[in-house]
Amino acid sequence: MIYLIEDTINGILMGSIYGLTALGLTIIFGVLKVVNFAHGTLLMVSMYAAYWTVSLSGLHPYLALVIVVPVMYVFGYYLQDIVIKPIFKAEKDVREPSTVIIVTTGVWYVLDNLTLMVFGPQYRSLPDNPLQGKMIELGEMFISVPKLWGAITAVATAYAVYYFFQKTRTGRAIRACSLDRDAASLSGINQYKIYNMAFGLGTAVTGIAAVTLVPFYNTFPSVGVLFDIKGFIIVVLGGLGSIPGAIIGGIIVGIIESVGPQFMTATWTEAIVYGLFLLVLFVKPSGLFGVKYDW
């Protein structure tokens, strides 16, 4: 019984972090209606940013947020503005522009290989820091401190983003764009600026996810791919474009991954996750929290 509780807690903590890594994906999709294949790569870039900030400054890993979040916002903003926007404009009559997907795939390959060239294939993990390897021990039960911090950050970030979309003027403008681009433009919203901001926001949230991962995970050029696939599953599970859906979807995947291996071999839990993914697609294609009309 105690094992089950311990595993469920680990699943919820790790799952919230998975949800956080997928949150940026769902934000970008919700607004641009584009599946961003470069999402894992953005996470990788953020992890390198966080890794270098922490290892060069020697500060507490979470202080890297102060640098990583604005840097990644700017990175995302201009990636959209310079690379993706021209394609978007060329396809402006299409609701879900598919060539943009190809462009993001290009961004993925270019950035991954550029990182490989510049930093090499090494696996980097942070030198000693206040979070590394820390555990809360409750009798037989172990709770990972860096994961706990990560989970709290994930929930807080999701709330903040949700609040931003619901209550602020910019947030409403972003939602207006996602509902109907043309109507939003007619109301005086500069839709391309909104897209830049949404992309920047999605990338900044990915930056937060990277900061939570760096204290206990390795940084290497292809790290994004591992979280990428998971991110897509989580987002579809929770509902594309849904913010609470991303976190809940993440927690579901996390619990399956953590509790499952106690009853079977770890390789089988992957099959269960994919099975559930297919089931959701059959039964409720819009995902658990997705609505027929976005937002």
Place this chain on the structure above:
Amino acid sequence: MKFNRFWAATAVAGLLISGLIFTGPAAAGETTIKIGNIIPLSGPSASVGQQGKNAREMAVEEINAAGGIKSLGGAKLEMLYADSESKPERGVSEAERLINTEKVNVLTGCWNSAVTYPTTAVAERYGVPFIVPVSVSDKITEQGFKNVFRIAAKDSWWTRDQFAFLKDMQTEFNTPVKKLAFVYENGDWGKGMAGQWKMLAEKDGYEVVLDEPYPSTATDLSPVVQKIRRSRADVLLLVSNAADAILLTNTLAEYKVRLKAIVATGGGHADPFFIKAVGKNARYLFDIVEWEADINKPGAKETNAKYKAKYGYNLTGEAVDAYVSMYVIKDALERAASFDKDAIRKALAETNLTSGPGMIVGYDAVQFDNSGQNSHASPVIVQINDAGNGLERITVWPKSARRAGYTPVFPKP
């Protein structure tokens, strides 16, 4: 049409005749022994191929400088290299070329098991002795061939030695080990090793408390580590790739999993960046490798220093096997005192090399069994520990190869 066919037939006949004429006298007036080496010099395995080439060059330079093959009037060894590009079909065609056109006396190669396997069949057909320094797949020496001789330990011996090591440690430190946990990456390599572990565990009377494959791409291995912790195993045996080796080692330390020992199987644990990435969490870990630069054998340090000065990096297990191969060939040629491939083959089969510059390996002799496998070959086991110069890999097993003055730490404190 007719004309073409006529000329083609003539050409073939001409080739056959010239072949008959030139094979005979070609063997008579030779002053060099030709050694054909088929190794990957381009393509995905090019860097290991280059290391094998360097080691061969160094050995042959030494042998020729020391007067060549004395029983053949000081005949020199002549090296011919062919690039396999890691492709089986290239290996086969290069073997044909080296045998028929270059008339090599001995062949060596090919590093990639997949290339060595079909290439040895060509050598067998022509009766040319074929030395395999490293290609670990079991089946290479299980074809019933008479001309194939392998220096390195084969696949199944790695697991055998991990278990022999476990047994020796228990006697040496008087600490019984009863329960084993197997955790391995979910690929051919991991599953293959685990299959052999299971058989050996049954034979040696261990209880297997956990048998767990995991996906190498896992982003969280704490569920697997929890299973290890709850299994209350004494010893954990691992097969891991790079990222998962780091993640497992760190997570095991975080959950304070109490084990008497962790025994890894190279791969991710032997990666040059592994120790750097996990730091003190790697301490006391055992790993199995072909050869380590600190091995306690006379001449090993000097040979490694010479190699490093020449090429800029340490000898690796593969390079040492290539180096040894050249001395095995030299030894056989001295005893054969002939250029004839059958005489060389016979001498190779009777090899019992125990001394000389080539014997910097972890075992005591090179001798081939009926299948052509070096029956003494064995990998060495290292322990990661700090012996005063920071964390490093220290050879601990077999005892004859153990670093002087080092006592392995077992069980893990």
